[in-house]
Amino acid sequence: MYAFEFKRPATLAEAVTALGAEEAQALGGGQTLIPTLKQRLAAPAVLVSLNGIAEIKGICTDDAGRLCIGGGTTHAAVAKGAGAYPALAALAGGIGDPAVRNRGTIGGSLANNDPSACYPSAVLASGATIVTNTRQIAADDYFQGMFTTALEPGEIITEVRFPVPMKANYQKFVQPASRFALVGVFVAQFKDGVRVAVTGASTGGVFRWTEAERALSANFSAAAVKGLKASADDLIADIHGGADYRAHLIGVLTGRAVAAC
Amino acid sequence: MPKDGIGASTKRREDIRFLTGNGHYTDDINLRGQTYAVFVRSQVAHGKLNKVDTSTAAGMPGVLRVFTGEDFAAVGGVPCGWQVTDKHGKVMLEPKHPVLAQGKVRYVGDAIAVVVAETEAQARDAAEAVVVDIDELPAVIDMKAAVAGGPLVHDEIGSNLCYDWGFVEENKAATDAAFETAAHVTTLELVNNRLVPNAMEPRVAVGDYERSTGQHTLYTTSQNPHVIRLLMGAFVLGIPEQKLRVVAPDVGGGFGSKIFHYVEEAFVTFAAKVVNRPVKWTAQRSESFITDAHGRDHVTKIQLAMDKDGHFLALRTDTYANMGAYLSTFAPSVPTWLHGTLMAGNYKTPLIYVNVKAVFTNTVPVDAYRGAGRPEATYQLERVIDKAARELGIDPIELRRRNFVQPNEFPYQTPVAVVYDTGNYQATMDKLIEIADLAGFDKRRAESAKHGKLRGLGVNCYIEACGIAPSHLVGQLGARAGLYESATVRVNATGGIVVMTGSHSHGQGHETAFPQVIADMIGIPADSVEIVHGDTANTPMGMGTYGSRSLAVGGSAMVKATNKIIAKAKKIAAHLLEASDADIELKDGKFSVAGTDKSVDWGSVCLAAYVPHNYPLESLEPGLEETAFYDPSNFTYPAGAYACEVEVDPDTGKVKICSFAAADDFGNIVNPMIVDGQVHGGIGQGIGQALLESAVYDENGQLLSGSYMDYAMPRADDVPFYTVDHSCQTPCTHNPLGVKGCGEAGAIGSPPAVVNAVVDALQRAGHTSVTHIDMPLSPSRVWAAMQA
Structure with missing residues (x-):
């Protein structure tokens, strides 16, 4: 780790100011950033912890019935407190291990946008809205590729608003070493249609599998996606599995998610 | 009593x-005035080392000294403790292994320079300021390419073939002749995957020097401090033993990887005298991945010749064994005397010929890892027997029983030099059948099928040579130490x-x-x-x-x-x-x-x-x-029979271990609970090798599985509750306790059981073309096999 200045603001306003400094870096739960710092792969001048900001923590339901989760809310808190959206709570409860879940935050995960992270699939499949200190961003506009998002430098995720689907389920097939998603599929059925988001599989990060969405919107059953093959184009190929394997898993997991709804 | x-x-x-939390490990040792060493390591697998510019680093805050290969020009290389003589009577090629690289770097992780500073952070900062000028050379990673005219890892020895060993050379002609006339020959080609040891405690070394007495002390994470004192004192640094004390306090796991004398130990001992302060080095985990000697890494073709009733007539193998870039302390002995001598297994095979080509590549040195040669022998033998049973339509247990050395045939002289003093392989097989409830397998398989899962059963035997070793014998075989x-x-x-x-x-x-x-x-x-x-x-x-x-x-x-x-x-x-x-x-x-x-x-x-x-x-x-x-008069020969049941998910290829049973004959037992624990741990490591672990290099010599993000260690939910039994006891006949040793059995006996079980599951499900899958049996590999 290189030396850095450490700040732990108590309010969002203070955090925004602190992040205005030269080479400042926001620190959420640190589950990616701390290992990166320890390996000297990042060298921020100022590390601004968002963990002391009470106003970006917590879970509630808004007037529109959306489940609203503060950006600084830990995975463990979501697993316990998102009962209004059981599939989301289950997803949060399956991230990493207890140590990760007690430190890692939803805002941190979404800001990092690891192509194998679980949360992006829930956000995209739910059509959630990402609220920052400056604006609201639709999920379909937010994810812009591997480790790339619509966030501007210094912008902080304060809240994520999830429309609650009628039915939903997340299926994760873990990479054996990291236990991140080798492929993860989140299926959400709303009145006006079905959304299917896939994480872990693509070099472009989380994406919607529109062919499955069409099929499931017409007929919400595992049979509707049986035989439907995801394209292997642009999928990740590594020592844990080729693109064709990941494409195959997308189909399997989508079917399982629907069956589990 | x-x-x-x-x-x-x-x-x-x-x-x-x-x-x-009251263990006292090497990293817990902090001496007055202690300094910290950080290594500058090669980031390329192969290269000509033109210049190491330490001028900036040397002037940085807290830096006492920056060392390079030139500082070690006058001292010896890290020695090898075993000299193998090849099938032509030629001694193995033994290139120098300098403490710090001289002229060339040969693997990613090769030590180039070391900064010693007042604090660890200062040493790390300065290490980044060392400028290394390297002309990158093409790396050679694949063993067959290395011996087929690939780039030379060591130019001065003129070949990447360390030795070409034939065992027993006198058996070769008769073995080949037996294959000519045999009723049936089963052939299997397989890879014994390279493993990273991953002891929980990373390696640490602290060097200390007392100028007033000339006394050196090395605190190190070692399985054998006296061996380190002898090798380092006599061969590397020229310190007489009475002036060198080596201390290995609590050590957090070794699995073989802490047997060897490493350059970091020699470095801190040498540097402590130069800077006249204690010098400490603690490996980072990512450093452990690229500096701890790796294990296994064999590529083998094995052939078993049988008569029409499945009686074994002859066995022959061709193995390429990776040595990595330098010869680690006991590396040459692993694929030879710890491997070839075990190729008879539990069976009466009259003719055996083993060929091993040991090969230098631009990878981390490879040496003994829990089982050391014996897992490689057991895996290939028990896999080829399973394949033979399927080809001949004989039950795999029956085929093994038909060829066992029988209880009344001990002491039994194998055709591969060793004499088994005692054993009862029928008894351990009987016990296994009982404790694994093999009679209930069909019912369990039907239950799995109801849930859409393909259940398979894998059974195998193992024998190992432990209680290492009779000094007069290993001396004849090339050991440079008594045992x-x-x-x-x-x-x-x-x-x-x-x-x-x-x-x-x-x-x-x-x-x-x-x-x-x-x-x-x-x-x-x-x-x-x-x-x-x-x-x-x-x-x-x-x-x-x-x-x-x-x-x-x-x-x-x-x-x-x-x-x-x-x-x-x-x-x-x-x-x-x-x-x-x-x-x-x-x-x-x-x-x-x-x-x-x-x-x-x-x-x-x-x-x-x-x-x-x-x-x-x-x-x-x-x-x-x-x-x-x-000094033992013979090896001991623990043996046993293992059974594994798996469920394969036909949609994803994911393998779940449903049960694992081990019937071991360890002779007399001193503490049954410790023996249980040793077997549990060994099986866990074997399951790790079979399903999860693999050190994978790309063609440029970069370790792709260089962290826990990509190197899959077994976790609690990857392994079942084990059923272990050691009530079958034929006490060792030649040591006073009648004990045989239990530390490696689990790691030796379990990989073939797992692979046999997965192949069995696929075969029973109609994937009849799947006769083998190489370890680790990851979901993607098993799925791919099912698509074939």
């Missing part, structure tokens, strides 16, 4: 300190005992098991015996712990020394009781005169030895302390 003697499942006394063990038993004046053993415990439980033996011999409570190990200053010259040798060899030395103690104590007792020492009996900690009620207790005899007021001083020295060295 003491209740905590031989056979008692005493809880491990050392666990109290390990589990409460005896030592013990000093010191009885204190009030009857308590301290045993200084040359064995080293790094998780095996010596501190608990060794006292149980002495408790049994003398009839005193085990807690009156303490074990001291790991320090060359207070233990006799010993060879350390590996090869499941501690109890069989180190324990035997302790028994020998204790017998000397008892013999002397009887003389003292005889004097005190005014009897002849021939009439003295020792039972339950009491010496008595046979046929009388006259007796004296253990404590009184010990006190008399140290307060010799009433003592036969004219014929007997005072004191009660004895040392013994024990």
